[in-house]
Amino acid sequence: PDGWTMPVCEIATKVGDAYRYFWEPQGEGEGFGFDGVLLESAPPRRAVTTEHMTGTDYPSTTNEMTLTPVTGGTLLSIVITYPSAEVRDMVLATGMTDGMEMSYARLEAEVLGGA
Template sequence: MSSTTRNGDTTFTTPSDREIVITRSFDAPRELVFAAFTQPEHLPNWMGPAIFTMVTCEIDLRVGGTYRWAWSGSDGAVMAMGGTYLEVSPPERIVAVESFDDFPGETRNTIVFTEQDGRTTATVTVLYDSPEARDATLASGMKDGMTEGYERLEELLRSLA
């Protein structure tokens, strides 16, 4: 059932028929990586494929708080999503529910940040409503988009260090 693929330095694992686990290590301290994942001044610089520009980045980082992100493509296409934070434990863990405007269903996302020897590993576990929703996401180009975003994050972290 479980499968693992690597896309550059990013690892994608499917431990169950409803989950995707994305793992990437960054050469930066945990507090800085956590900030890059949670602060509106950082997210537009890395999150998402480079062909999209983040045009909305609203974050209320607290339990019960919400977030809203939207990207615009050069062709005018818009991709938007939002969610609610269920758990916020800086700089260790975030749990949120999330949904895309144009994709059915909701996911439960858990991000865990662990640091060892100045390197931080971000482990994102995405739990889908159904196996079909997970499989549709895998087929959507999500791996390439996330990998590209994480490569941009690596560059941002170097500039912030």
């Protein structure tokens, strides 16, 4: 989102590869990141990964991302499978969905701004 940078963006390109992302605030505060492994890949339309919040003992999730062509663009869908409803509720209480929405809006602006 605005006010944050992403100094670490290590992408997995083959099944079994690890990835790592890390964000830092431009002002005060702590950064956060995620790491995981690419489990399935069907470029350019689908990827399944594990995801773990770096520096925590939270259990990993399994994330399925699909990209579907639609009129005027691409529909991005992400299904996150949590190990339990309790973990899901804990994560949702952090405001994670707001941060994701802001990040995707920023990405869209960057991509369309370069078009």
